[in-house]
Amino acid sequence: MDVIQIKGLYKKFDEEFILNGINLNIKSREAIGIIGKSGGGKSTLLRCIIGLESITSGTIDTPPKNKMGMVFQSFNLFPHKTAIQNIMESLVIVEKIPKKEAHNIAMELLIKVGLQDRANYYPKALSGGQKQRVAIARALARKPTVLLFDEPTSALDPDMVQEVLSVIEDVRNTQNLTILIVSHEMKFINQISDRIVVIEDGYIKNIVSRGNIEVLEKDNI
Ligand SMILES: Nc1ncnc2c1ncn2[C@@H]1O[C@H](COP(=O)(O)OP(=O)(O)OP(=O)(O)O)[C@@H](O)[C@H]1O
Ligand SMILES: [Mg+2]
Incomplete structure (x- = not known):
């Protein structure tokens, strides 16, 4: 079944x-890697899918907004909240889950991303890799x-890339999720994506299946 339909x-x-006329259907539990040159429209495509940008024409069918999450390059954590408070926030405020229960859910997610010992740290006291792992836990909180x-x-920093990629891979393997990921980590994309979509100048230039990234020309990245 298609969980996202872009026409x-x-x-x-x-x-x-x-x-410039993107057509793409994505099946439930599919992992889609999105690659392509800078400025090609990759971020804009994701932002249109999640509703952060209006669209000029065409249609995008997705699950409701509260069933979609996004993890950004720049983490976007609340600086005045601790790691665990960042994860609890939407559970308590939006979903009205009692604090104690939200705390338990958040702690489980921190364990999942390997940060149970950083629950009470503020973002400024976390490394980039740790901040991104909190952001992933936060994105998972609302299921x-x-x-x-x-x-x-x-x-x-290069030495923190792997810990975040490992968490994403774990999420991909253990959660019942459809994933779209824009990344320049070609080896990783080739490994985790069921399909790899190449975006150039606002078009889908190519789509290849898992493990076939090498058939793409070098100038796709
Ligand atoms: N809010 C905006 N207003 C005007 N132009 C924009 C806006 N956002 C993006 N653009 C333009 O849209 C084009 C595509 O941008 P986008 O961020 O989607 O590219 P990208 O493929 O994600 O690139 P990168 O790999 O560098 O992140 C760029 O030329 C950019 O300048
Ligand atoms: Mg981008």
């Missing part, structure tokens, strides 16, 4: 078309059916 999607900023990642490791 004839165009997106214009000012007078310039940034997405999304679709999770979008926009270059989740590109703001990290």
Whole structure:
């Protein structure tokens, strides 16, 4: 069953078309890797899918907004809240889950991302890799059916990339989720994606299946 259906999607900023007729159907539990040159429209596509950008024409069918999560390059944690408070926030405020229960859910998620010992740290006292793992735990808290990642490791020091990729891989293998991930980590994308979509100038230039990234020309990245 398709969990996301994108038909004839165009997106214009000012007078310039940034997405030029994207058609893509994504099945439940599929992992889609999205690659392509800078400025091609990858982030814009994810932002349109989750509803952070209006679309100019076409249609995007998705699960309801509260069933979709997004992890950003820059973490976007609340600086004045601890790791565990960041994860609890939407559970308590939006879902009205009692604090104690929300705390338990958040702690389980911190265990999942290997950060149970950092529960009471503020973001400024966490490394980039740790912040991103908290952001992933936070995105999982509301049990999304679709999770979008926009270059989740590109703001990290090289020695922290692997710990975040491992968590994403674990999420991919253990949660009942559909994943779209934009990344320049080609080896990782090739490994975890059922399909790899190449975006260029707002078009889908190519789609290949898992393990076939090498058939793409080098200038796709
Ligand atoms: N809010 C905006 N207003 C005007 N133009 C925008 C806006 N957001 C994005 N763009 C333009 O849309 C184009 C695609 O941007 P987008 O961020 O989607 O690219 P990308 O493929 O994610 O690139 P990168 O790999 O560098 O992250 C760029 O030319 C960018 O300048
Ligand atoms: Mg981008």
